[in-house]
Amino acid sequence: MGFVHSFLQVVGMTLTAIAIAIQGFAQAGPSPRPEFDAATIKPSRNDGNSVVRATTGRFTLEGVPLRVIVSVAYKTRPSQIIGGPPWSDASRFDIQGEAGQAVGTDAMLLMLQALLEDRFKLRVHHDTREGSVYGRFPMLVTD
Numbered sequence: 001m002g003f004v005h006s007f008l009q010v011v012g013m014t015l016t017a018i019a020i021a022i023q024g025f026a027q028a029g030p031s032p033r034p035e036f037d038a039a040t041i042k043p044s045r046n047d048g049n050s051v052v053r054a055t056t057g058r059f060t061l062e063g064v065p066l067r068v069i070v071s072v073a074y075k076t077r078p079s080q081i082i083g084g085p086p087w088s089d090a091s092r093f094d095i096q097g098e099a100g101q102a103v104g105t106d107a108m109l110l111m112l113q114a115l116l117e118d119r120f121k122l123r124v125h126h127d128t129r130e131g132s133v134y135g136r137f138p139m140l141v142t143d
Contacts, residue, residue, distance in 0.1 A: 034107050035114045036097035044092035056102040059112060061095040069093065070122065073112040082127075 036059075046063030052072060053060040061069060066088040071078040097111060116122040 033114045034099070034103070034111050036111045037100040039095070039097040039115050041115070041119050042094045044094045046092065046094070050092070054105060054108055057099045059095070059097040059099075059108050061093065063092045063094065065089055065092055066120070069095065069112075070116060073109055073116055074124065075109065 044063045048063060050064045050068065051060070051062040052064065061072070064072075065078075067078045067081055067084060070081055070084075070088075095112075095115070097108075097115060099108065099111060103111075113124075117124075
């Protein structure tokens, strides 16, 4: 009886510790997405080449269509973005964002995502779809 009682006490303490850990994790929640300290978005007057520049703490896009901006922010190709308004391919924008401190590329892209969600009311849905894939493979020739 003493062994069973000790075993149940250990199991009870373990379950309590797990419950406290889960509760603490649930209350912590996800960390907030970083945002630019200052950012501007303007329709671009540049009909020529697009420019993307990122330096430590500063991010600049000039003459870039919205679909391309979204593809930069989410590290994907523009052809993989489905939906959006018809003008997202034609209308070009200039975006400047400044972080309060030196940050890396990944943090800068998270800031761009937050900016797109705030200013353009962008909502993203990730999906997996089938598509054609082409590849080049070396051919083995035997005599």
